[in-house]
Amino acid sequence: MEDVIVVIGGGPAGMEAALSLAGRGHKVYIVEKTNALGGHLARWDRLFPQQDPAQDILNDMLNGIKNADDKIEVICNAQVQSVKKRMRGLEVMLSNQKMIQADAVLVCCGFELFRAERKEEYGYGIYDNVLTSADLEERFRQKKVLCADGRVPEKVAFVHCVGSRDEKVDHTYCSKVCCVTAVKQASEIKELYPQTEVFNLYMDLRMFDRYFEQMYHKAQSHYGVHFVRGRLSEVSETADGRLQIKTEDTLLGRPMKLTVDMLVLMVGMQACAQTEELSEKLDLKVSSSDHFFETKDLFLKGNYAHTKGIFLAGACTGPKSLPDTLQDARSAAESIHRYLTA
Amino acid sequence: MKDFGFGIKKSGVIDLDKADMSLLREIAAEEPSFLHCFYCGTCTATCSAGKYTGFNLRRLQLLIKRGQLDEVSERISECMLCGKCQWVCPKGVNTRHVVMLVNKKLHARKIC
Amino acid sequence: MKLEGKKLIWKDYQKEIPDDKYFYVRSCIRQNFFPSSEYHFLKIMREDLGKDVYETEHHTTCGGIGYHCDVIQLDTIMSIVARQFALMTEAGYKNYAVSCITSFGLYTEIIHTWQTFPEILEKTRRQLKEATGREFEIPEHVAHASDIIFKLRHEIAAKAKYKLINQKTGKPLKVVEHIGCHYAKMFPHKGVGGAEYPYVLAGMVEAWGGEVVDYPERRHCCGFGFRQYFVKSNRGYSLSNTHKKFESMEPFKPDMIITNCPGCPYFLDRWQYVIAESEGKTYGENGHGIPVFTYEEVAGLVMGYDPWDLGLQVHQIAVEPLLDKMGIPYAPEAKYKGLDGKDLGKPEFPQNICCC
Incomplete structure (x- = not known):
C-alpha cells in the first residue's frame, strides 16, 4: 500500500517536495489556499543571480506535477481544517469537507511580504511613487517602469531592510534575499533605462551566496549604481511630486538628502498569516524571536516538526532564497521518505 | 541687514541634488576601477601619509562619489603617491591613477 | 498623494x-x-x-x-x-x-x-x-x-461665518499644519492620527474648507526646542531649523500656518522677521510673511470673532493678507487699540518684511 502525504501549500517548496515524494512512489495531496500553484514565484519576473525567467522555473515544476498526476493530486481553494492523530498516521480534514488519511503531513505555507505601510514614515500607499520590490517586479513583467505621471524615472532609490532588522516592527531578523534582490532590480533598472541614476541605501550588503558578489561588482562597475551605506529615515513629497529622502552616509559620517522620482522599498519576509492557526491545529512550535515555525533542530532534523509525522520545508521556517527553498523541500522529502520506510 | 548676534548656520547635510558629480563621471570614464571600491578601508589602514595627515583615500573616493569636491581639494595634495594602497586593495582599484586624475582634474577646474 | x-x-x-x-x-x-x-x-x-x-x-x-x-x-x-x-x-x-x-x-x-x-x-x-x-x-x-477642537470641528464648521477659502478665487486656502513635537512624537497613540501624519490640525483645516500642504520638512521641529533657544548664542541653531522649514514649504506657496503648540507659532512667526531682517528673505506674497496662527485663533476667525479681539495684532507677521483672502472685515485703525479703546502703541516696523 502506498504512503499518503499531505503537503500544505502549493508554492515552490510544496511543489518541489511533492515531486520528490512522488518520485519515490508516494501518493501526495497538495492543499493550496489560492486558486493556483506557484506562490510568490508566480508573481516574479526574473530570478537572481542569473536572471532566469521565473515563469520558466515555474512551468518546469508545473509540467512535472502534471506528468505525475497519478501520484500528485492538487486541491486548490482549500485549507486544512483539522488534523487528528490516529492509530496509524493522521486524519486531515479540509475546508471542502474532503478527508484524507495521511501517513505524514508536510507544512510548506511559506512567507508573506512585509506590509510596507507599517513603516509609516516611508509613505507607501500615500506617495504615488513609493513602490515595494514586489510592485517593481510586476512592472518588470510589463517591461515598463514608469512614474505615476507616465515619465521614465530619472532617479530611483532602493531602500534595503524594509521590515527586516527592525525592532520597531518586531522583525529583528535578516530576510536574506532583499539585498541581492535590490542589486538585481537596481541593475535591471539600469538595463531598461541606462540614463536613470540609481541609489541603493543599505545597512550591510549581505552578498553571501554564490554569484552574489559578482552581481554587486557588476552593479557598481558596469551599471554605475550608487551604493550608500545608510538607512532611510523619512520620505516626503516635493511640490513637483518627487520624493525627498533622508539618510546618513554612514561611511562619511554626514547626513544626506536627495530627491528621487521613484522609491523602491525592499520588503522583507514575515511568517504567513496562517502560522498561528496551523501551529494550533498541528501542534507546531513557533519561534518567539522571529515568529516562523521551529524545527526539531537546525542540523540533522532540520525538516522535522516537534510533532510526530509532521514535517516543515521552505520559508515557513525562516527566510530563504528560491534555491535554498527548493533544496529544503527536497531534503524534507528525503526526511519523510526515511520516516515512512523506517 | 540687521545683526542679531546669531544667524542661520551652514547645513552639514550633503544635498545630493546640488552635488557636483562631474569628477565622478570623468574619473570613472578614464579609470573604471574607481567604481570597484567597497570602502573596506585597507588603503587607509596602510597609508603612510594618513598616519601624519588627515589623508584618507577611502573617504576621498566617497567624497568624489557624493560630489563634495571642496573637501577633496583640501586633502588631495597630502597623498605622497607611494602606492601601498594599490598593493593592498582587494578590489584592484588603480588608486594611484585615481589620485593622479583627481589632481589633474581639480587643477583644470582651478579649485586645487 | x-x-x-x-x-x-x-x-x-x-x-x-x-x-x-x-x-x-x-x-x-x-x-x-x-x-x-x-x-x-x-x-x-x-x-x-x-x-x-x-x-x-x-x-x-x-x-x-x-x-x-x-x-x-x-x-x-x-x-x-x-x-x-x-x-x-x-x-x-x-x-x-x-x-x-x-x-x-x-x-x-x-x-x-x-x-x-x-x-x-x-x-x-x-x-x-x-x-x-x-x-x-x-x-x-x-x-x-486641540484634540477637543478637533472633536468639535464639525460643530464649529456648522456655526462658521467664514471659511478657509480664498473669496476671490473660490479655491481652498493652502494651509501648513505644524504639530508640536511633544504632541505625538513620544506617544503616537495619544495623538489624533499618530506621529507621522497627524490628523488633529489637518482635520480642522479640512472641516473648515482649507487644503493641507504636505511639504518635505513637515515633520521637522519648528526651531523652538528648549535648550537651544534659552541661551542666546545658541539661537542660530533654532533659527536654522525654522529657516529649513520655510525653505521647504516655500514652493507650495502656503497661505497660512496653523499650529497647536505654545512655542511653534511664536517661533514660526518671529523668526520670519529675523530671517527677513538679517537675510532679506520673505516667504509670503508681495514681501509679506506667511501668517501663523494658533488653532484657537483660526477657530475664532472661522466663527467670526474680531481679528483684533483674537489678539492677532501681536503677531509679528501681518495677518491682513489672510483676512482679505477669507473676506473677513477688520478696522485697520483699531489694530493697535486695546479692548477698552485705549491706544496700545505701535511697534517699530521692520525694514525687509511688509507689515501692512
Missing part, C-alpha cells in the same frame, strides 16, 4: 476624546505669546458650544519647561503634576484638558510611567500627601485642547 493611504493610517490612531466636562489647565507662556487664544478657547467652548469647562487659579506650571531644560528632576515634576490632578479631583472632574503641548506630553509620559511602575505612583501619592495633604485620581481622559 493618496489621501486614502493617510486615512488608513489615521484609523490606527483613534483617540477617545470626551466632548464635555473638562478641567482646563493653561500654558505658562501662551498668554504672553498669543494672549487671546486660551480666552477664546474657553469662550467658544462655553458660550458657543455650551460645554462645561472648569479652571482654577490654583493651577501652576506643570514644570515642563524646567524638565526640558534639565533644571528640575522628574521626581519633583511628578509631585507638581500630582497636585494639578488633585485640583481636578477636588473640583469633581475626570477629563483633563491641556492647553500646552509640552504639558500634554509630560502628563502623558508621567501617567504612562505610573501605569508601568505602580511603586512610583505610590511614592508620588505619598510625597503629595506629605507636602500638601492632597490626594488625587489619575484623569480618565487627558486631551490636548
Whole structure:
C-alpha cells in the first residue's frame, strides 16, 4: 500500500517536495489556499543571480506535477481544517469537507511580504511613487517602469531592510534575499533605462551566496549604481511630486538628502498569516524571536516538526532564497521518505 | 541687514541634488576601477601619509562619489603617491591613477 | 498623494476624546505669546458650544519647561503634576484638558510611567500627601485642547461665518499644519492620527474648507526646542531649523500656518522677521510673511470673532493678507487699540518684511 502525504501549500517548496515524494512512489495531496500553484514565484519576473525567467522555473515544476498526476493530486481553494492523530498516521480534514488519511503531513505555507505601510514614515500607499520590490517586479513583467505621471524615472532609490532588522516592527531578523534582490532590480533598472541614476541605501550588503558578489561588482562597475551605506529615515513629497529622502552616509559620517522620482522599498519576509492557526491545529512550535515555525533542530532534523509525522520545508521556517527553498523541500522529502520506510 | 548676534548656520547635510558629480563621471570614464571600491578601508589602514595627515583615500573616493569636491581639494595634495594602497586593495582599484586624475582634474577646474 | 493611504493610517490612531466636562489647565507662556487664544478657547467652548469647562487659579506650571531644560528632576515634576490632578479631583472632574503641548506630553509620559511602575505612583501619592495633604485620581481622559477642537470641528464648521477659502478665487486656502513635537512624537497613540501624519490640525483645516500642504520638512521641529533657544548664542541653531522649514514649504506657496503648540507659532512667526531682517528673505506674497496662527485663533476667525479681539495684532507677521483672502472685515485703525479703546502703541516696523 502506498504512503499518503499531505503537503500544505502549493508554492515552490510544496511543489518541489511533492515531486520528490512522488518520485519515490508516494501518493501526495497538495492543499493550496489560492486558486493556483506557484506562490510568490508566480508573481516574479526574473530570478537572481542569473536572471532566469521565473515563469520558466515555474512551468518546469508545473509540467512535472502534471506528468505525475497519478501520484500528485492538487486541491486548490482549500485549507486544512483539522488534523487528528490516529492509530496509524493522521486524519486531515479540509475546508471542502474532503478527508484524507495521511501517513505524514508536510507544512510548506511559506512567507508573506512585509506590509510596507507599517513603516509609516516611508509613505507607501500615500506617495504615488513609493513602490515595494514586489510592485517593481510586476512592472518588470510589463517591461515598463514608469512614474505615476507616465515619465521614465530619472532617479530611483532602493531602500534595503524594509521590515527586516527592525525592532520597531518586531522583525529583528535578516530576510536574506532583499539585498541581492535590490542589486538585481537596481541593475535591471539600469538595463531598461541606462540614463536613470540609481541609489541603493543599505545597512550591510549581505552578498553571501554564490554569484552574489559578482552581481554587486557588476552593479557598481558596469551599471554605475550608487551604493550608500545608510538607512532611510523619512520620505516626503516635493511640490513637483518627487520624493525627498533622508539618510546618513554612514561611511562619511554626514547626513544626506536627495530627491528621487521613484522609491523602491525592499520588503522583507514575515511568517504567513496562517502560522498561528496551523501551529494550533498541528501542534507546531513557533519561534518567539522571529515568529516562523521551529524545527526539531537546525542540523540533522532540520525538516522535522516537534510533532510526530509532521514535517516543515521552505520559508515557513525562516527566510530563504528560491534555491535554498527548493533544496529544503527536497531534503524534507528525503526526511519523510526515511520516516515512512523506517 | 540687521545683526542679531546669531544667524542661520551652514547645513552639514550633503544635498545630493546640488552635488557636483562631474569628477565622478570623468574619473570613472578614464579609470573604471574607481567604481570597484567597497570602502573596506585597507588603503587607509596602510597609508603612510594618513598616519601624519588627515589623508584618507577611502573617504576621498566617497567624497568624489557624493560630489563634495571642496573637501577633496583640501586633502588631495597630502597623498605622497607611494602606492601601498594599490598593493593592498582587494578590489584592484588603480588608486594611484585615481589620485593622479583627481589632481589633474581639480587643477583644470582651478579649485586645487 | 493618496489621501486614502493617510486615512488608513489615521484609523490606527483613534483617540477617545470626551466632548464635555473638562478641567482646563493653561500654558505658562501662551498668554504672553498669543494672549487671546486660551480666552477664546474657553469662550467658544462655553458660550458657543455650551460645554462645561472648569479652571482654577490654583493651577501652576506643570514644570515642563524646567524638565526640558534639565533644571528640575522628574521626581519633583511628578509631585507638581500630582497636585494639578488633585485640583481636578477636588473640583469633581475626570477629563483633563491641556492647553500646552509640552504639558500634554509630560502628563502623558508621567501617567504612562505610573501605569508601568505602580511603586512610583505610590511614592508620588505619598510625597503629595506629605507636602500638601492632597490626594488625587489619575484623569480618565487627558486631551490636548486641540484634540477637543478637533472633536468639535464639525460643530464649529456648522456655526462658521467664514471659511478657509480664498473669496476671490473660490479655491481652498493652502494651509501648513505644524504639530508640536511633544504632541505625538513620544506617544503616537495619544495623538489624533499618530506621529507621522497627524490628523488633529489637518482635520480642522479640512472641516473648515482649507487644503493641507504636505511639504518635505513637515515633520521637522519648528526651531523652538528648549535648550537651544534659552541661551542666546545658541539661537542660530533654532533659527536654522525654522529657516529649513520655510525653505521647504516655500514652493507650495502656503497661505497660512496653523499650529497647536505654545512655542511653534511664536517661533514660526518671529523668526520670519529675523530671517527677513538679517537675510532679506520673505516667504509670503508681495514681501509679506506667511501668517501663523494658533488653532484657537483660526477657530475664532472661522466663527467670526474680531481679528483684533483674537489678539492677532501681536503677531509679528501681518495677518491682513489672510483676512482679505477669507473676506473677513477688520478696522485697520483699531489694530493697535486695546479692548477698552485705549491706544496700545505701535511697534517699530521692520525694514525687509511688509507689515501692512
